[in-house]
Amino acid sequence: MPEDYILLVTNNTQKVNQLKKKLTSHGYQVVAVANDAYSGLRILRSQKVALSIIDYELPGLNGLQLARIMDNEKLGPLILISNYQIDFRGNLPLSIFGVLINPITEYQLINTIKLAISQYNIQKKLEKELDDLREQLEARKKIEKAKGIIMQKYKVTEDAAYKIIRQISMEKRKPMKKIAEAIILKEEGNKK
Numbered sequence: 001m002p003e004d005y006i007l008l009v010t011n012n013t014q015k016v017n018q019l020k021k022k023l024t025s026h027g028y029q030v031v032a033v034a035n036d037a038y039s040g041l042r043i044l045r046s047q048k049v050a051l052s053i054i055d056y057e058l059p060g061l062n063g064l065q066l067a068r069i070m071d072n073e074k075l076g077p078l079i080l081i082s083n084y085q086i087d088f089r090g091n092l093p094l095s096i097f098g099v100l101i102n103p104i105t106e107y108q109l110i111n112t113i114k115l116a117i118s119q120y121n122i123q124k125k126l127e128k129e130l131d132d133l134r135e136q137l138e139a140r141k142k143i144e145k146a147k148g149i150i151m152q153k154y155k156v157t158e159d160a161a162y163k164i165i166r167q168i169s170m171e172k173r174k175p176m177k178k179i180a181e182a183i184i185l186k187e188e189g190n191k192k
Contacts, residue, residue: 010055146180
């Protein structure tokens, strides 16, 4: 997904035209425009955009309610636009990467977009690293449990049990986690 694809969600035609002009002059592409929250959601669920710029005052749901849905469904980053300060009541959705108060200068808009996209990319990278670490921890737990089963069953050392799992993994060309899961499953099946 190109980092220049923008979705605009506002029911103000004049604002759409102003934003489009500012965005296109800086190389951004407005790939879709929605005039209410539900149309914006349909677009977000059907196509990828780098960033959504959402008016706080929308028919149906307000921009903050839409942001919460986007947050829950992981539909990407957004910038809220409002005519006044927004009280988040300490509950700021993680998908909001900026709030702009009208009137918006071109400088504010472009810098907020750049910052939002950059911070969102950092957030996604950190989330992936966290998921990878969780996966590694889960694999280690299973390997440790499988080693314990092998040690007890065959009266071998921890190092020898590890080497057995690793050898089976190489022979079967499967990750050690999968081998450990099979050992654990077999042991649990034998206990029944």
